[in-house]
Every structure is written in C-alpha cells, then in structure tokens.
Amino acid sequence: MITGVTEPPELVIGLPNDDHLTVRVMGRMHPGSTDYWDGNWLISPISAHVGGFSAQLAAGLRVDELQTFRHGLELINQQLRGEAVLTSLEQWISLTVTCRPNGSLSVTGELADNPGIGNRLTFAITGLDQTNIPAMLTALSALESAYPLLGQP
Template identity: 30%
Template sequence: MHSDEPDLKLGGFSLWVFGRQFPEATDYWDGNWLNVRARVEAPGAGVEAKGAFVNIPELAGFVEQLEALHATLVGEAGLRCLEPNLEIAIRSGSRGHMAVKIMLTPDHMTQSHEFNFDLDQSHLGQLLDGCRSVLSRWPVRSKASA
C-alpha cells in the first residue's frame, strides 16, 4: 500500500514512486528505472504523467546539484531525464528566491506543458529530504559500462 503523500514535493509539483520498473534486474540500464506518477498543479491547470521515466542515477545527480544549491544559494540544479516526460530546473535568484521551471507531459509527441514557480529557498530542504529518501529505498544498481 502506497501513501497518498508524494515522495517529492516542490511548489505545485508532486512525484510518487512505486518501485523499480524491473525489480529483478541488477544491471545499470534495466535496473535503475522507477515507476512514478508525476503531477503539476497551477491555477487553472493540472498535468499528470505515469510510467517509468525517472532514472535513479539521474535522481542521484539531481541530489548532488541540490546539495550545492542548498548550501550556497548560488547556481542551479536540474533533473534532466533521459525520457522526455519530465524536466525540472531550479535557479537561484535574488534574496533567497528560486525560479523553478517544470516541464511535464504524458505524451511528448503531441503535448508540451511548462510551469514556472517562484519559491523561496526553504523548499529546497524538503525536496532534498524526499530525494534522499527515494535513493535510500531504491539505490543505484551497478555502474554504467562504457
């Protein structure tokens, strides 16, 4: 049974993680895809996508960038998924404000949805905690081979 509470939350963005796409796979390429439901809500709009479009190593890289952004409040952090369904960009602004751009689509061939939020840095800690929790439950399997 999965909680109604999202695993990750940032402004109007929520992400629920249901587990690995291929739970038995131990290799890098098949073993690191997560089945998720992502939703973005903003005044007058809501977009949701479901599937295996978040890769654990991408999420781990996002955590490293978030940690640096959270520590210095300078620069940006991005979750740039190999699959075109989801992209998150967080850029530091003035006086602790963060410009957040989220692109989410259930069908990248026929749709494009972009949301922009202005949030303060207090949201970064909660997002980092959520990402770390996901990575502790579903760590990166194996390493990419050249």
C-alpha cells in the same frame, strides 16, 4: 492508518495548497534487474497543479536522474546560488530550480504526456526560497534509500 503500510516515497516541489509538482515512486520497473541500465528505471508518476492546469503523467524516471537533481540542490543549499536540473532520458520532465542572489528560487519546467509526440505543458512555480530546499533534499534522500542506484554504466 493501517499498521505496516507505508506510503510510496515522493518529492514535492512547491507548496501543497499552491502551485506544485509531485513525483511519486511506486517501485522499480524491472524489479528483478540488478544492472545499471534496466535496474534503475522507476515507476514514477508525476502530478502537477500549476496555475489553472492539472496534469497526471504515468512517467518513468531513473534513479541516477533523481540523484543528479539532488546533487544540484545540495550545491544550492550550501552556496545559495546555482541551479539544479531534473531531466529525464525519455523526456517526461525538464525541471530547473535556480537560486537567485536574494535566496528566492525560480522553478521552471516542462512536462510531456507522451514524449516525442504528445502534448507539452510549460510551467513556473513561484513563492519558494532556499528554506524550501531541505524538504526536497530529505525527500530525494528517502527515495534513494528506498531505491538505491544499482550497478555502474
């Protein structure tokens, strides 16, 4: 480990040795921008390992999209019901986490390698329950701390 070097913040949905999806935030796309529209774009590659498929996307997500997803997960964590949705403006990802009455989570989604004209991967991640939510919330909070929402719409 090199002192002073930190890993980019990341959100992992699923289990590292099983089906999972990872959103890693490398930085802001427009580091000099402080306005809501340009300043909140993040360089956020997405990787997925689901079933027999692996995907690597050079995606761009927005801080507000991740924030909306966190709010949905917080409600699930408090009420043990409902759903949290992560959708990207540019259609890189559509992800839904639904809490079933028994506390298990249904995670379904779709990834696009070239939104609008490229390939699409539809997937499900199984084997998760409400005990997996706190780690996701911690990761999303760390992302928001590193890249806070700038400006207002």
